[in-house]
Amino acid sequence: MANQLIEGAPKQVLLLAPDLLGESLSLQLGSDDLNLKFCLKKEDLNKHPSLIIWSIENVQNANTTILELKRLRKRWNQAPILLLLPTKLTIRSSQILNFECDGILQDPDIELVKETISTLLGGGRVIRLNESIDGSQIKKAPVFDLRKKLLINSLENTNMELSKLDLLEHSSHKNFLLLLAIRARRREVKSARSLLLWFWSPINSSLTINNSHKYNIKKSYSTSITIPEKNTKAIWNEIHQHIKESIEHKITNKSKNIFAIQGLRQEKQVLLFSTLLQQLDYLLIKLQDVSTKEQAYIDSWFSLEPELRKQSLRDFTGNYSRLFLNGESVSISEELLKIIDLNEVDEELPFPSLMLDSLILNKPLLLEGNLLPPDDPRALIKLEMLIMNWLIRTAEIISSELISACSEWPELREYLLKPSLISTRELEKLRNQLNYQRRWQYLIDHPIQLYESKRQLFKFNEGNIESVLINEPRDNDLRRLGWWQKQVTLLIETRDALAPQLQSLLKYIGDLMVVLLTNVLGRAIGLVGRGIAQGMGRTISR
Incomplete structure (x- = not known):
């Protein structure tokens, strides 16, 4: 019986928020069947909290917030932290991800908070940042300072009354009738407090959870991550779902590159990306189930990729x-x-272990000098970008071969290509452009990027293909360059070596020209002007 009571006991959640928001949140969240007890002060806890919710009204300094979060983690070890942020922030999303919280929600509604709490208690992770909601269509009630003060005073009085009742209950635990009266009085005071919160709140938009769903406005986030469990399968499922949503609709090229896949019909582009993603899903699941050693799965990848x-x-x-x-x-x-x-091998594709070690062997990912677990939002975003890059480059290899086949198989053009490319002239023009771009990138751009330790990645962003340059040591690739490519890097090195001397020489020449123009030529012009003026003066006097 004791064990059943312990198992059925509600989990305690420490809620750190301003008084009004804390009361409102505890009332709305506590009314649901979550079997949770929300404590607004650490003194109210009688055991280690299962979750910590920290609501911040404004984030002025990211470093200060990180220090506070470290203190919370040190004080309440093993307890996941859910951070609630306001709509408008003065810091970037990349800085918010450095908070390293299990849950981060920006301006959430109450349903999202409930779902997040369930996910975090189950060992998962939830991130929602940068909400794009049109607030101009939502009318806000005016704020009255008098009403706010009255509510605060009323809540303080009810809290004081509850504290007194708690003391009376502890001192009168032997008197059964008195205990019944105290508990009845506590229920009355709690009901009165709930009625106050229900009647008066929300007081201010900054003190309430977003209720925009009532206006049938669909909320969208630029960063949306939900991992029910912190394992490789859950991480891959999240990445797979994100990419799948990105390629479901029309795909547009927003990079400066020309892609062979642009020559395919729009529905064929989506189909090619979808089939590649599906086959990659099958392969990763297979490797996750059978691979135990790094070299074994790398060999399997190279043999199975064709x-x-x-x-x-x-x-x-x-x-x-x-x-x-x-x-x-x-x-x-x-x-x-x-x-x-x-x-065909694309030399700009990163080595597969860079994107697969974390998804198959659950290894940490090196990012900006830090080893991050795969479920960390920053690591997950990097893994997603690497998978997208592989997807786009592999689709480009297949599309290039298809366009070459269409030049020899006219009947295939109507089946695969856009109507404008059915013409032999337009098709050959596209092939020539792709061949020229490939040669230029191989002979010029590729060695320059290697010398500058950069790698070009492609990614999907809301159906658009975009290009990203990342910094990455590429010394080994630099040593394997051919003769012509090494001459390109030598020219770049020579330019870098001569640039300071040329700048100094040009500066010296510029200073010399200033001296000549001001001291020599300027004085000469002044003497000539003075002579002309004197000559004109004599003429007038005569």
Whole structure:
């Protein structure tokens, strides 16, 4: 019976918030069937809290907030922390992710807070940042300072009354009738406090949880992460879901590069990305189930990646789709696999262990000099970018081969390409542009990026393909460059070496020109002008 009581006892949650917001939150959250007890002060706790909720009205300095969070973690070890932030912040989202909290919500509604609490108590992680909601359509009630003061005074009186009743209950625990009266009085005071909060709040938008869902406005966040469990499968499921949502609709190229995939029909672009993502999902699940050693799964990846591309092509074209080739009906997928090469290696693709170690072996990810666990939001965003980059570059390899096949197989153009590329002239123009871009990147851009220790990654952002340059040591790649590429890096090094001397020489020449113009030429012009003036004066006097 004792064990049943312990198991059924409500979990305690320490709620750190301003008085009014704390009272309102505890009332709204406590009314739900969460089996939780919310404590507004640490003195109210009788055991270690299962969760800490900290609501901040304004974040002026990120470092100060990080120090406060470290103190909370040190004081309440093992307890997850949920941070509630206001709508407007003076710091960037990247700084907020450095808080290293299990949960961070910016201007949430009460339902999101409840869902987050359940996820955090289950060992997960939830991040919601940068809400894009149009607040101009929401009318806010005017704020009356008198009403606010009256509510604060009333709450203080009810809290004082509850404290007195607690003392009376402890001192009169032997008198059964008196205990009944005290408990009845406590229920009355709590009901009165609930009525006050229900009637008077919300007082101010800064003191309440967002209730914009009542206006049928869909809330969207630029950073939205939900991991029910901190393991590799849950992390991959979250990344997979994010990428899947990014490629469901129209895909637009917002980078400066020309992509072969732009030549495909819009629905074919989405289908190619979807099939690649699905095959990658199958492969990662397989590697997660069987791999125990790093080298074993790396070898498996290199051996299975070409087959992944082939299977993606089959799913993309359809196993039973057929077209005419030279007057004969042939299977599209089987004929394409005969005439195209899917074993091309993209030298700008990072080594697979960089993105797969964390997803398969649950290894920490090195980011900005820090080793971060895979479930950390910063690590998860980096992993998602690496997966997107692999997806886009692999789709580009397949698309380039498809466009080359279309030049030899006219019937295939109407099936795969945009209407404008059915013309042989337009198709060859696109192929020439892609070939020129590939040569320029290989001979010029690639060695420059290696010398500058940069790597170009592609990612999806709300259906747009964008380019990102990240810093990364690439000395080993630099040593493997060919002769021409090394001459390009030598030119860059020579320019860097001569630039300071040239700047000094130009500065010296500039100073010399200033001296010549002011002291020599200026004086000469002044003497000439003076002589002209004197000559004009004599003429007038005559």
